[in-house]
Structures are given as C-alpha cells and as structure tokens.
Amino acid sequence: MKVLGKVAVITGGARGFGKAFSEALLKRGAKVCFADIDVSGGQQSQRELAAKFGETSVHFVKCDVAKEEEFRDLFRECLSKFKKINIMVNNAGILDEAGWEKCIDVNMTAMMRGTYLALEKMNPENGGEGGTIINVSSFAGLYPAHFLPAYVATKHGILGFTRSLAMDPLYQSQGIQLATLCPAFASTNMVTDIIQGEAGSRQKILYPDVAIKITENMGICSVADITDGFIELVEKENCNGDVLLIDKKNGKQYQFVNKTTS
C-alpha cells in the first residue's frame, strides 16, 4: 500500500513500537490516530509528533483496548477526525503471568475486537476503501517459552487468528489484507525494564533470570529494526497472510512462505 494520504489507527502508541510505528507512518505522509491507556505518555507523544508533523496529522485518544466501548469510541473518533481508516495496527500488549486473564484480555481479546472493528470500517459496503491490518505477535507467537506461558498463548493466538482471516476470500474481495509481525526481543520498556530491574517488572514473568540470559544469547533488536519490518509489510503490494519474524541475529525472515493462504 502507498502510505501517503492514508489514515492509520495504532493501539499502544504512547511509547515503544506503537510510537515508532506512528512516527514512521507520519513521516511517509499518513495521518495517525493513536491510542493508549497511558494518558500522560500519550499526551507527551502527541506533543512531540504534532511538533514534527503538524497538529492536523496526529491525534491521541485515551483508550483502554480491554474495554469494548472505549475501543468503539476510538474508531468513532478517528472517523470523525480523519473520515476514513486504511491501516489498523493492533499493537498494545502486556506481560502479566500472575494476572494471566488480563494478559488474554489485552493481547488476545482486544486484538480480535480491533481487527473486527477495522474489517467493518474498511468494508467498501460500509463506505470503506479496503485496507491493511497488522497484528503484533512475537517470536513467542511461533515458539514456546517457559518463562511466559500465558503471553505465549496470546501471541500464538494472534498468529492463528490473523492467518485464518487472511485466508477468507470475503476480505480479499473487499481489498483488505491482514499480516502478522513477530518481533523477537527489542529495546522497549517491555524488555529493558526487566533487564534493569525496574520496580515490579520482574514479577510480570516467570524465571526472570532465565529470561535475561536468553536475551543475552539471542540479542536485542533496536526499535528501528522492528519499525523497518513493520513499514516493509505496510508498503508491500501484497502482505496478505504474511508472518514476518525479526530477530537480532537473522534479521527479517518471512515464515510459512511455501504455504498458500487460501
């Protein structure tokens, strides 16, 4: 898809990947409506991005994606401000092994809700123009990890859900593509807080010392490495059904490439 003139909705956009993805799309001439549960972080990112790309290009919406009504309001607000939605990025995600139900609510249920809402708004029968939906899974969506069982379950779920919808001829006929991004460890707060021992962060996973050892063995991607893969997917003429794994040692690797999606 050509990004210039398109409108994107991005969840979890106050910091980390979501903020970087927002900036990368703005740089290429898109308008971005980003959402986050973190109001002060979201407002700060809004100020920074508006200073670089203009007040009329970027809009922050306070939204807890685990709350259905707030998620619906996010779409209403984006449509009211920017009139259309061409790109949906379900990026918001958390680690919470003790509170695994919350992990499922945010990583899995909300990702499904965001996908279904985007499919509805992108449908030409509802006035949409088709579009691209990128769901952010993980290396942990492709491989197990005993320090993250609930998180791994949600990330495998994202992969299976997104690939399944990508096979559906209905969405293909509506000009809608769905792809999955699978980053390995990258230097956002999700990982750096654990390595640096930020208060409460190591309680979010099991066996934090094992996890830290694995980050040392696998290496840690920069946010720019992951953003580069994200933009590659969005800009591809056909990203439908793609699963893009990115890790420090091997870079970008498309998965399941010999399998058709329909």
Ligand SMILES: NC(=O)c1ccc[n+]([C@@H]2O[C@H](COP(=O)([O-])OP(=O)(O)OC[C@H]3O[C@@H](n4cnc5c(N)ncnc54)[C@H](O)[C@@H]3O)[C@@H](O)[C@H]2O)c1
């Ligand atoms: N950093 C990594 O190594 C890594 C690797 C693979 C996948 N991921 C995935 O990438 C995505 C982004 O993670 P990140 O690394 O940028 O983490 P991050 O913690 O830096 O950012 C996540 C953002 O999501 C927001 N968020 C959390 N719960 C929310 C909710 N209920 N509603 C709305 N916003 C909410 C947070 O406030 C935060 O701004 C996540 O889905 C994560 O699972 C991260």
Ligand SMILES: CCCCC[C@H](O)CC\C=C/C=C/C=C/[C@@H](O)[C@@H](O)CCCC(=O)O
């Ligand atoms: C601790 C922070 C968790 C961040 C979660 C992100 O989604 C990133 C997940 C990325 C990688 C997960 C790796 C899991 C690896 C294990 O399965 C391990 O056994 C693999 C060992 C490979 C190696 O040591 O080279």
